[in-house]
Amino acid sequence: MKEKSPACGRTKVTRLPGRCLLMPSPTAVPLPYPTTSSSVFPGLHSGLCNPSRPGKRSLSDPEVDKPTVIPLQKGLLLIRELGLKQLLPYAAYQVKLRTGFFRRATPTGGWRSAVSALDGPACLSPFSCLESDQFNKLELAAFIAGADEVLHGRYHPFGGPSAPLTLALAANSLDHWTHYIDSFAGEDIKFTWEPARFTWVYSLAVAGKVSGDAGYAERFWKNLEQFTSHNPVNSGPNWSSAQEVALRLLPMLFAWQCFENLPSTTKERVQALTWLVEQSARRISATLDYARSQNNNHLLSEALGLIMAGTLFSGRHPLAKRWTEIGFGEFEHALLTQVEPEGTYSQHSTNYHRMILQLSLVYYAYAQKNRRVISKSVLGRLAAATHWLEEFTDPVSGSASNLGHNDGTFLLPFGASDYGDVRPTLQAASLAFLHHPAYPPGPWDALALVLGIPLPNSDQNPPLVSNFIHSTHRVGDEKCWGTLRAVTFHSRPAHADQLAVDLWWEGVNIALDAGSYLYNAPPPWDNALARTCVHNTVSIDGQDQMLRTGRFLWLKWTNAQYTPQTDENSRSAFMIWRTDPPIRHIRNLTFLPGKGFKVVDELIPIGIMKKPGRADLHWLLPDWGFKLVSKGIFLDQNDRSINLEIAADLPAGQDSDLQISLVRAGETIAGTKDDPTRGWYSPTYCAKIPALSMVVSSPFSAPLRFVSTWKLNTLSPK
Template sequence: MPIHASRPLLLADAAWRLGARPVTLLLLHRMRVALGRPQRALPDGRPAVAPFLPESALPPPAVDGTAVLHAVAALPPPTHGRFDPAAHALALDLFAPGDVRPVWEANRLAEIPLLAMAQRLDPGGGHGAQAEARLGAWCASNPPFRGPNWACGQEAALRALHLGLGHALAGGGAVPAGLRALLRAHARRIAATRAYAAAQDNNHAISEPAGAFACALLLGEDPAPHAAALAAAVARLVEPAGGFAPVSTGYHRLLLDVLAVAEWLRRFHGAPPFPAPLPARAAAATRWLLRLHDPATGALPRLGHADGSRFADLSLGGAADARGSLERAARLFLGASAEHRGDPGCAWLDLPVPGAVAAGEARWCAAGSRGWARDGARAVLRTGPLRFRPGQSDLLHLDLWDGAVNLLRDGGTLSYNPAPAQRAAAAALEDAGGHDAVVFDDREPMPRAGRFLRARWPATGLLPEGAWSRDRRGNRHARSLSGEGRCWIVTDTLSGPFRSAALRWRLPPAEWRSTGSGVASALGRVSVAADAPVELSLALGQEAPRYGELREVPVLCARVARPATRLVTTIELP
């Protein structure tokens, strides 16, 4: 990915904006690595061996188990990708061989809870033996602490949570020796790089104490320190209105899934309630994602990083369907239903169907976002404040949904470590031009200081029905929403020393035709007017509908030059 201007200056700027805490924690981590402390804390060890899971005699819940049996019949083999499985995990180059994210996803042991469920559905089908065999093979091919699958503390934490869930779904009770050995290794891996996790101010800081909590529960140790650490991380990263530090629907879903599994394991093992403010913040975070999902399909906007991660997906909805995640979180944290009462994942967890339903809202505001809903459509605006590092240059991006149709959309995330031929496309999707916003003078407002780090964050603020941002050059963009019924009006007010400005609206694939003032299709009509001459064009752009995939989409672009100060977009839905 291209990094602009002088990197040391950009790094200094980004460090100043991040603040002392994460920078100090990262420097502490790097100092510890230079001294070899995490490496010494993770010496070579014997792989764990069976038995791993209890022999289940529990009956299944009253659900259709066809999807579970189908899923466990086609499990892929474990993989190291192109990474060296023999190298010490902390000595690996995690970028040169390719994208490590798919390798990590495939090694989260998400199949273990599913195999425990399958064993209860079909006791004679050998699924328990299959789970034992897969765990044994994984341990043999991933000895502590070698290869890419021990390189990340968060990945160890997610595996530990899946193991805890699998043990409980298989009946719980005494923890077999093999599982105890495997969990001890995971607890050690999580503990080795705690400063790095805390420095990230994202899912790492939530997942890792949650994984340590699960390990303590199953190993018969005191879980209270890990519960306190998890509550402290939630207090820092989830604000009272439910906004999460990384403004990303994908990362937010992972947050809820991790907290939900931790809460369910806490109840299963009879541990004390989590300290405040975790319960209230988890409830607020649940409401935040509920507002954004499409109730008919479970689809979410692709706000921020969208890598398609799935965790504890007992409903088997996959990355594209968050209904199972939301129903589980709503029952655990809101004591209400997300109106997906027949969710099979909740039935497996024996979560009763609440009488109450989580209510929607016509307008809402949280740190980093605000939204509106009316007449079957909903909109979400990416706003400030930028208290934590922004994952993408997406300030004032607007997503508009009409039911299940994502009419105005984000370009998505292609890859965290794309192949050389795709690097330009991947970077473009994460830059300002990959979003539904205004770009001044075709210049990126937040240049890259690193792979996951941006510098020169704009100033931001809220408006009565919108928000504004001002870049380092003094160019100010204010965006407000209005309209009524099925008509939405977006007003973009511009000021500053810019010479030109480009407003882009990324559209879904459809038969779009020019109307002179914009475009129209069966999905709706989009018109743009300005207080100065405006040049409209409809061209093919690109988007990543899923992580790792790229396709062409229509993009409406409206260009103006000084002295233009206002662009007004009218969206008429059918």
């Protein structure tokens, strides 16, 4: 008999502070694994990965999570690790911000228009001029359902559950944009920005184009008018980020293209939209130095915004040529500096990686329209970036590992079955940058179709030989695979996740990366899932691998390296902890064909340890039925089961005081509760669902070895 734990078998859904939703079984964001209730066998000797008791520091101890760093030390570390080339433009931006320069340079209400007469955007947007019968190749049901929700005033923020669509801000008057940084009306500013990204427009535009129903077009124009009347140019939070200003131009141009021949698309409305595009380009130009100082997806987004405006106003605005040239130049330079030769993106995030590939596909479409030749070096980086995302994508489900920051960005939803589906992006990027499809024909062709990227002949299949066996970090086959993360940082780390392992089995993510959940909430949810202790790796004495000095800032970067590969089924890497004495952590991930995986961790002190340390091995597991057993944990779901066995080897003469902690949704099942952020998986921003956080902890003063054996079984049909 299985005994129900107090935390298991619930289906509660509660509203958290702000607008976030606790989702035990979400519908709008399908999980990379099925869920069920959980059980635990009692009577097992279990302790705690990081017990809150004298002599032991909790994972949430402020002394651990928020170490004291004097300003001079922080400044020197910033110069050493980021460099003056990146810091000086940021310092210049701050000076202009604090002295009122930007307030004077970006006047409330905007600039006087210099746009001359403008024709329709059919040939001036990145989108292909699709006829209604071509739109029928898209998955129309989802678009029409989404459009009908918008008609009723609702949409799906961050690809999550339905929520009210609000474009009118809750304020009687708005200050200049320089007054708004991280929050508006006391809440995370991302909740204000999300509806103003206008990604809900795609559903309206496709539904209106196919059905001919003028109501969809009218709703777009009404919503746009509501936005412009309640968000005056350069006033309020929706003008505080030039990146946000740029991103909303793309869906607006798509809607204009789809609705241009309908009666509701009047001359006056077109003039209002073109004026908004012009004002947006001027706002982007004013603070482009900030985007350069960040040198991340901000710069790519804003450069693309200038390309969009410059192309639209070509020959009709005195600044159009300048905007286009600056946009292309900045975008291409950013790709060469942000994408490593092997394809790694500087922000170390699969979701941001998808984002920059989608931005690059739009850039590619504009380059074709402007007859701009893309250099071989830029195309080489885009090809490498495409390969990189493919290696982190599950061939069965189409989802990618939840690596790094996940802020819910999904700019172009065409062809995706859900928020996590990256196949349309991979298909379009493969066709554009690798010159072959990533997948056989299917619904994931939609993004390429919309952007005018030629689809292959039906007899052209994806390459037969997978690149996975040549990957430095991936093992396995198409149905059962895993990755071992090891990075030498050339840009700011996102998470302290060196040597983290991610495992997939027949479309199910069985060793999960927790994601992000929230960036700007009060503790403990101030980007808490960036810490080492919630990743599938080993932490020492409750410390992070690097020094955390802000929500998004890690200093004292800890690099990791792969060791030479001798077996296609095995990957190894190592890092060195900045402890006293330093400790070398060596991790090996081995794929066992037909059986599962083995993960071996070795902790080797480089010198004599003056006092014993504590090693915590963490695994984040799917929310399946479970039993704690003497050697680990047994999980089962429908016809599948996982037996995870963990052993610790210590030198002769040392006792193994192995302790086990199991937490689900912040509630302790075994051991003593220590961290409310454990036992959660965040599939997108502002959404979190229960998972099983298991920690095996052991003291050590000499070399320690953990062995985690994953035995995967499928029950035979009766």
